[in-house]
Amino acid sequence: MTRRNFLALSAAGVATAPALLSTASRVRAQAKTIRVGYIADYFGTSLTAIANDQDLWAKHGLEPELKVFTNGPIQIQALGAGSLDFGYVGPGALWLPASGKAKIVAMNALGLSDRVIAQAGIGTMADLKGKKIGVPEGTSGDMLLRLALAKAGMQISDVEVIKMDPSTVVSAFASKQVDGAGIWYPLVGVIKKTVPDLVEVAKSADFYPANSFPSAFVARNEVAEQDLEAVKKFIAVLKDANDYRAADVPRSVEITAKFLGVPADPFVTESQNGKYLTTAELIAATKDGSVASWLKGLNEQFVAFGKLQNPLDPKDYYLGDLYAGG
Known part of the structure; x- marks a missing residue:
């Protein structure tokens, strides 16, 4: 290669770089911003951490603003106040979607802890x-x-x-x-x-399985009703992250600990006390009524607690058709 050719190629590279940067900037600019809540433990963070680590947000055209919470009910309050679009709740807070406070968009894992x-x-x-x-x-x-x-x-x-x-x-x-x-x-x-x-x-x-303790991801009612595209993209991120976790739980523990900036040891124990279904299995469980059965079992508990008197039917607050059909 002559010096002249080298300089010509170098100049072409310099000229192309702004165009590449411009394309990346346009892609990011076109990404939809969503506000997502999580809880700083393994079940409450792992899929969010994996989505960050594997760049799944950008893959599906989303730009997340992540917010940490101490529990599910506070996230449901934030959804109702309009300051959060999506969140994560454990089984103890699923009475809130069952009372119409939010919509479940995806199941997370079954807790056995x-x-x-x-x-x-x-x-x-x-x-x-x-x-x-x-x-x-x-x-x-x-x-x-x-x-x-x-x-x-x-x-x-x-x-x-x-x-x-x-x-x-x-x-x-x-x-x-x-x-x-x-x-x-x-x-x-x-x-x-x-x-x-x-x-x-x-x-x-x-x-288990007659009484299960599922955790889930929820959406603000208005988002579920008015921005179906955002919900579909969020579900797509969760599906990819879910399969990554199901395939390699130990690696997901490392990713979660790094994301939170804490030692991994407590998460190792926590991760060993859960059942992680693949996306295909969650879709099958949605279609065959298993997910509805989990939620109905919880509703019976919530009625016994006095949290609810007349819980909604799971089909009215779990967007199962969207999850299974997307």
Whole structure:
């Protein structure tokens, strides 16, 4: 190659670079901005983190503004206030879509991390009769406690329920202020460090699949009704991220920890207590009524809690046809 040819090619490259940058800028400018909420744990962050790591937002024409929240109900409030477009909620907050506060656009994972734990010497649910049990009200831990009591032929009035936030459950159980607790991993693992001889008297896997603890992604009602294109693109991102996670959960743990800037160890335990269906499996579960069954099971629990009196039918708040047909 002569010096003249080299200079000519170099000049052509310089001339082309602005055009390439301009094209990338146009693509980004054309991307639709959406506001997305997440919760800083493995279940609540993993798909969002994967979407970032694998550049899935841009792939599907979206530009996300990501916002972290401490729980699902606050996200539902943000959706209602118009300050959030999409969010993530755990099973304990799914009574809100069931009451018409939001639309479910995609299922996330089935949580198997909940436990009813007891102090050493207490081996069964029957042994907890009349005992003090700490539980975060309206959570999946609360749901599991009620299911386990019913299975043992007991009622919630047969135990002394003490309503606590999750961190208080940890300290109260560790200091033996309560005899039992309805709580979940990774918090059970935290408690075990102080109380290694605790007994797991019930676990969510005991009730699967008749009673499942699904988490989900939700959309603001107005977005679901007025911006179907944005919903479809968001679902497409979730589907890709979901299959990436299902294929390599350990790698997704690393990505999630890096995204949140925290150690991966707690997420390893959390990730091992979930069931991750592929997108194809979630579509099949949507079509055969399994997802509706999960949601109806939760609704029955919410009615028992007194959260709801007349929950909506899942077909009225889960956009299953859109998820399965997209």
